[in-house]
Amino acid sequence: MTASYDVAIIGSGAGGGTLAYALANAGKKVLLLERGTFLPREKENWDPHAVCHEARYNTKDMWHNQFGEKFNPHNHYWVGGNTKMYGAVLFRLRQQDFGQIKHHGGISPAWPLSYQDFAPWYTKAERLYSVHGERGIDPTDPPGEPYAYPPLSHEPRIQEVVDGIRKTGLHPFPLPVGIRLDEAHPETSQCIRCNTCDGFPCLVHAKADAHTTCVMPAIATGNVTLRTNAKVLKLHTDASGRQVTKIEAEVNGRHEEFQADIVSVSCGAANSAALLQMSANDKHPKGLGNNGSGLLGRNYMCHLNSAVVSIGKKPNPTKFQKTFGVNDFYFGGPGFEYPMGHFQMLGKMSKEMIAEGAPFFAPGMALDYIAHHSIDWWVTSEDLPDPNNHVEAGKDGGITLHYTPNNDEGHTRLLDRLKRLTHEIGTDMVVMPKRGFLSARIPLAGVAHQIGTCKFGADPKTSVLDTNCKVHDIDNLYVVDGSFFVSSAAVNPALTIIANALRVAEHLVSRLK
Ligand SMILES: Cc1cc2nc3c(=O)[nH]c(=O)nc-3n(C[C@H](O)[C@H](O)[C@H](O)COP(=O)(O)OP(=O)(O)OC[C@H]3O[C@@H](n4cnc5c(N)ncnc54)[C@H](O)[C@@H]3O)c2cc1C
Numbered sequence: 001m002t003a004s005y006d007v008a009i010i011g012s013g014a015g016g017g018t019l020a021y022a023l024a025n026a027g028k029k030v031l032l033l034e035r036g037t038f039l040p041r042e043k044e045n046w047d048p049h050a051v052c053h054e055a056r057y058n059t060k061d062m063w064h065n066q067f068g069e070k071f072n073p074h075n076h077y078w079v080g081g082n083t084k085m086y087g088a089v090l091f092r093l094r095q096q097d098f099g100q101i102k103h104h105g106g107i108s109p110a111w112p113l114s115y116q117d118f119a120p121w122y123t124k125a126e127r128l129y130s131v132h133g134e135r136g137i138d139p140t141d142p143p144g145e146p147y148a149y150p151p152l153s154h155e156p157r158i159q160e161v162v163d164g165i166r167k168t169g170l171h172p173f174p175l176p177v178g179i180r181l182d183e184a185h186p187e188t189s190q191c192i193r194c195n196t197c198d199g200f201p202c203l204v205h206a207k208a209d210a211h212t213t214c215v216m217p218a219i220a221t222g223n224v225t226l227r228t229n230a231k232v233l234k235l236h237t238d239a240s241g242r243q244v245t246k247i248e249a250e251v252n253g254r255h256e257e258f259q260a261d262i263v264s265v266s267c268g269a270a271n272s273a274a275l276l277q278m279s280a281n282d283k284h285p286k287g288l289g290n291n292g293s294g295l296l297g298r299n300y301m302c303h304l305n306s307a308v309v310s311i312g313k314k315p316n317p318t319k320f321q322k323t324f325g326v327n328d329f330y331f332g333g334p335g336f337e338y339p340m341g342h343f344q345m346l347g348k349m350s351k352e353m354i355a356e357g358a359p360f361f362a363p364g365m366a367l368d369y370i371a372h373h374s375i376d377w378w379v380t381s382e383d384l385p386d387p388n389n390h391v392e393a394g395k396d397g398g399i400t401l402h403y404t405p406n407n408d409e410g411h412t413r414l415l416d417r418l419k420r421l422t423h424e425i426g427t428d429m430v431v432m433p434k435r436g437f438l439s440a441r442i443p444l445a446g447v448a449h450q451i452g453t454c455k456f457g458a459d460p461k462t463s464v465l466d467t468n469c470k471v472h473d474i475d476n477l478y479v480v481d482g483s484f485f486v487s488s489a490a491v492n493p494a495l496t497i498i499a500n501a502l503r504v505a506e507h508l509v510s511r512l513k
C-alpha cells in the first residue's frame, strides 16, 4: 500500500483530468490513476491511414453486444482519454434540455439541476478549454457570458455553403470549438489549422484536450501524482459498506493497492459502470451504487449519430472544416412537432477516410473525386434513457453493451431534411453503405458519445448518484465523467462533463476543508 491522498481519481479524460486540475489548484493532494500512457507524438498522429485504417490509437479491447457478437469499441485509453481524439466542439446543453421534453419516441426526463445551476460552470469550462464562438446566432443558444475567444473563420468553400444555407432561411452559426488558434497572429498561433483534427490527436498539442489543458498544468502544481499504465480492477469497502478503503490496480503488469480519503471513478460511462459492478461485495452484491435504485450501468446513451457526405461540382479544398452548425430543427420543424436534433460540419474527409466507409460504393477514381469535392456532415439526435440499454461487466472485466436505439423518427426526418438542404445548396448527399466510421448511421462500436449508466438525482430510489455526483449509499465515492447524464440532449457532451467536473471539484474542496 502506498501513501494516502486527499482524492484518488481513476481516469484522466474530460471528467477526471478536469477534476484533477481543479483540485490540484486548490492545494489538494491528488492521485491520478490512468490505464493508458501518454499518447506518443509522432508523424502518425496526422496520418489518416494510421489513424483511420489501422486504428492506431484505439483500444484493442473487444466488447460484446447483447447477441454475443464481438466488436472493437472506438474508445481511447490515453492520458486525456477520449479528448485526445475528439473534435473539440464544446457545446452547452440547451436551457430546455434540463427540463422534461416530449419526443416522438417518448419522454426526455428533467435533470435534478437547472441550466442556471450549470451556467457559471459552463463559463469557466469554456475559458479553461479555449472555446472560440459567438453567442446568440444559434437560435437555440442558451443565455451566457460572451466567449473569451472569437469564432473561427470559415474557409471560402464553407463560407459559400453557409451563405447558401442562410438563403434558404436557416440560421447556421459558428461552432464552439476548443483549439488554441490565434487567427489574428498566425505566426505565433499554437494551432496551425490543419485538416487532421476531428478524430486525430494533435501533433502540436494545440487542441484543448484534457491532457494538455488540465493534466499537465495539474502536475505542474506539484500536487498530483500521476500513475500511467495503471488499470484499476476493483474498489474495496469497509465492513459497513459505506466507505471505500482500498483501490486495487494492475500497474505496469504488477498488482498495487492505493488509498485516498475520497475516490472518484472517472473511467468514461461504460468503464465506470463496469468498475463499480466488478467491485461487488457482500454489502453491495450487484456492485457499488446499485443498492437503492438497481440502476447501476443502466440508461446507457450514445446519441443517434450519422456521418454523411454531399458532393457538388465545386471542389472543396477546405482544411479546417468544423466551423458551423445548424440547430433550426433542434426542437422540431415544419410538419414535425418533436425534436429532431442538430447537424454540424465533420472534419474534412480525406480519400483514405472515405475509403474506410465506401470501398464497394465507389471505385478508386471516384473516391479521389469525392474527397476533393465533398462537404462532410455530422448529424446528431437524442436517444432516450432506457433502463434496458445497459452495461454489463463480465467476471473477467469484459464489457457487454446491451443497446437498442430508440427515438429514431426525428433522426430520420432530420437526415431527410439535410438531404433536401444539400440539394438546395448545389450538392447531393451520398450515403455510405458500409458499416464503419463512414456508415450513414454510426454503429454500436461508435461509443464516442457514451453517457448515462450512473444517473444523478435527489432520490436514491431513482438515481445512482446524488446531485454532487456522490454514490448515494457510499460516503466517499464519486463518479465524475459522462456517467451522470440524465438525458443525452442532442449536442456533443464533453463541455457538460467538464463543467460538471469543475462543479463537483468545488464541492469536494469545501468538503475537504
Ligand atoms: C473521435 C471522437 C470525437 C469526439 N468529438 C467530440 C466533440 O467534438 N465534442 C464533444 O463534446 N465530445 C466529443 N467526443 C466525446 C468526448 O471525447 C467524450 O464525451 C469525453 O471525452 C468523455 O469524458 P469522460 O471523462 O467521460 O471519459 P474519457 O474522456 O473517455 O476518459 C476516461 C479515462 O478513463 C481511463 N480508464 C478507463 N477505465 C479505467 C480503469 N479501469 N483504470 C484506470 N483508468 C481507466 C481511460 O483510459 C480514459 O483516459 C468525441 C469522442 C471521440 C472518440
Ligand code: SF4
Pocket: 179, 180, 190, 191, 192, 193, 194, 195, 196, 197, 198, 201, 202, 203, 204, 205, 206, 207, 208, 320
Ligand atoms: S487544427 Fe489545430 S488543434 Fe486541431 S489538430 Fe490541427 S493544429 Fe491541432
